[in-house]
Amino acid sequence: MTAKNTASPFDTAALTDWLTSLPDSGITGPVELTRIGAGQSNLTYLATDDIGNSVVVRRPPLGHLAASAHDVLREGRIMASLADTDVPxxxxYGATTTAEEVPVIAMSVVDGTSLNSPKSASLLSPDARRAAxxxxxxxxxxxxxxxxxxxGLTSLASHKPYAPRQLRRWAGQWDQxxxxxxxxxxxxxxxxxxxxPEQSETVLVHGDLHLGNIIVxxxxxxxxxxxxWELTTLGDPMADIGSLLAYWPSADGPNLPGFDAALAEGFPTADELADRYLEKTGRSRDAxxxxxxLGLWKVAIIIEGVLRRVRDTPENEATSGAPTAAVADDLIERATRIADATGL
Structure with missing residues (x-):
């Protein structure tokens, strides 16, 4: 994991009291907090006590937040619901709301690395990169x-067609x-x-599944x-593979900070990823x-939100740095080219 010492957005004493009260956390005393990961949204920290026991804690970003965004308690419920499934x-360990009305979840530390930078990708052999x-x-x-x-996730979100819901949500996010x-x-x-497109099935959709959001x-x-799992909902499964393709870097860039990790030797092409998904699921390529x-359009809007949060509250900037408006513009240009070429 990428780590960075930074000013704590927690009341550390109150956080310690809560963590020590959780029966499975293993935390026995005061914790030191280190920011981890390259996420540009909810803030994730490693909390380590004085004998080396650690848990991961997660909270929303600082500053003004858009309505319904950054719901870490919902994230915690989703992950808890998946504990006995094939999804790792x-x-x-627990969830709470602080005296300042800030939601927090605590979870186990998972061994491995997130492939959120070329440096992290260099830790793997080409064969391991392809496997990841x-x-x-x-x-x-x-x-x-x-x-x-x-x-118990059937009531997680609406079962109405997913694309119109996404368009309403993210167009509204852009306006805000x-x-x-x-x-x-x-x-x-x-x-x-x-x-x-017509939607024929409704499934659990992660909403933001890319190399930076797995630990390998x-x-x-x-x-x-x-x-x-912040963007997880119920919807069309093709949305997830579309988003993954949107995040996958291009050799001529510009690319999102850290996402150029997938340009390293061994990583498959975007077409290979799509082919594997379609082969394993038997779903049609039509949509x-x-x-x-839509994935490129959505990621561009997400970048704009990151730019706004970092501009308003610089402490929200991730360890890998913030993306630029030029990257968002490039994504929109790419999306427009694909739309033109496919008659969208």
């Missing part, structure tokens, strides 16, 4: 196979967080609304955990271009 997740990427796709298929009734006008994004929003074994590339375009 950390163990949830294909393991990510396999984890995605496991997410999509989750029995909603058995896990934008730092500038972007006519090309607005035009793409209209095209996506006019071309919504450095020697084999085995996926030990899927993390960051893939639509969800790829």
């Amino acid at each position: 997740v950390p163990t949830i 990427a294909f393991g990510l796709v396999d984890a995605m298929t496991a997410v999509h196979r989750v029995d909603l009734e058995e896990t 967080t934008k730092t500038r006008e972007a006519p090309a994004l607005e035009a793409l929003t209209g095209r996506l609304r006019a071309a919504v 074994d450095e020697s084999t590339g085995t996926v030990n955990a899927v993390v960051d 893939l271009n639509y969800w790829h375009v």
Whole structure:
């Protein structure tokens, strides 16, 4: 994991009291906090006591937040619900709300590394990198196979068609967080609304599944955990593979900070990832271009939200740095080219 010492956004004494009260946390006394990961949204810290026991704690970012965003308590409920499934997740020890009305979850430390930078990718051999990427796709298929009734997740979100819900949510997010006008994004929003594909099934959708949100074994590339369930909902399974393709880097860039890790030797191409997903699930390729375009559009809006949060509260910036408006613009340009080429 990437780690960085930083000012704590917690009341450390109160956090210690809570962690020591959790029967399975193993925390026995005062903790030292170190920020980990390269996430640009909810803040994740390693809490370590004076005898070396550690847990991971997670809370929303600092500053003003958009409505319904950054719900870490919901994340904790989802991961707890997946404990007995084929989806590898950390163990949830507990959830609470602080005196300042800040939600916090505590979970187990998972051995391995997140592939959120070229440096982290260099820890793996080319064979392990390939295994990690294909393991990510396999984890995605496991997410999509989750029995909603058995896990109690059938009421997690609406069962109405997913694409219109995504378009409403993220267009609204753009309106709330934008730092500038972007006519090309607005035009793409209209095209996506006019071309919504028919949805034939409703499954658990991670919503943000990419190399940075898995923890893998450095020697084999085995996926030990899927993390960051903030955007998880119920919807069309093709949305997840579309988002993964949106995050996958291009050799000519610009790419999101850290995502150029997948340019290292051994990682498969975006087409290979899509082929593996479709082969394992038997799903049709027909809607893939639509969800790829929507994924690029969504990631561009997410970047804009990150830019806004870091501009308003610099402490929110991740260890890998913040993306730039140029990256968001490039994603919109890529999405527009795909839409043009496929008649969207």
